[in-house]
Amino acid sequence: MAQEEMRKGPWTEQEDLQLAFYVNLFGDRRWDFLAKVSGLRRTGKSCRLRWVNYLHPGLKRGKMTTQEERLILELHSKWGNRWSRIAMKLPGRTDNEIKNYWRTHMRKKAQDERKHKASISPSSSFSNSSSFSSNSPDVDFMPITENNERNFYDTGGLEKKNDGDNNEKGKSTMKVYPMDEIWKDIELSQESETIMNIEPIMPSPIWNYCPNTLWMTDEEETKMFPQFYCLDNQDNTFLAG
DNA sequence: AATCGTACCAACCGCTGCTAG
């Protein structure tokens, strides 16, 4: 297939259905294979992203709760921009969602903080390191942006140095947020998914749209999606596309 | 009603790490 025929941009409902169907059929691995066999003119990468961020049945949709917000804040103060890792502690939330949330909400906080500081001390620069010496995580994580300011996302290289795992090294360079007890609780409660009274996992739109199709028998599936799927009656082999 | 700015979300891109051959 020529590369130029690959589709880009927003997914259609039809594509969603098609992808969900084939993921159910073959599992959420081998995305390039899935992309090909499904007949979708999408890259495997694109399919994976769509599945992970939108179609996955475990996704929780809607606004972040205050508990989630707090958790994100705290986890970010601990791990920096390790979105996927943070997402692991927030069942039903994707790294992309958390990343977007952080970008919008925390940037606003940063702006508010700047205004506040400017109003208190007009001569003080935000890039002054003293601006980051507060124990408030709201301020601590604010990286320098353009023109000698911290990039909003950039955690100042701390994460690279620490490279993830637990901050024994990081403690020397990164302020330790006194959350030990909370982390213990989080670790303990991770399995039970009762970290913050999480509501039952909501079905994704594809499940709402077609709630039974993904767990159908082959026969039911072929009836439901004859355009996507057919069985060769002679040898019961799967015929894609 | 029109315009503008902001918030939010979905999706793409580039890079990295892993793994099978």
Add this chain to the structure above:
DNA sequence: ACTAGCAGCGGTTGGTACGAT
């Protein structure tokens, strides 16, 4: 040991909705 292909991650961008002016 090396390499190619794939999956995953983080950063960024573009589109849309919505509220303020």
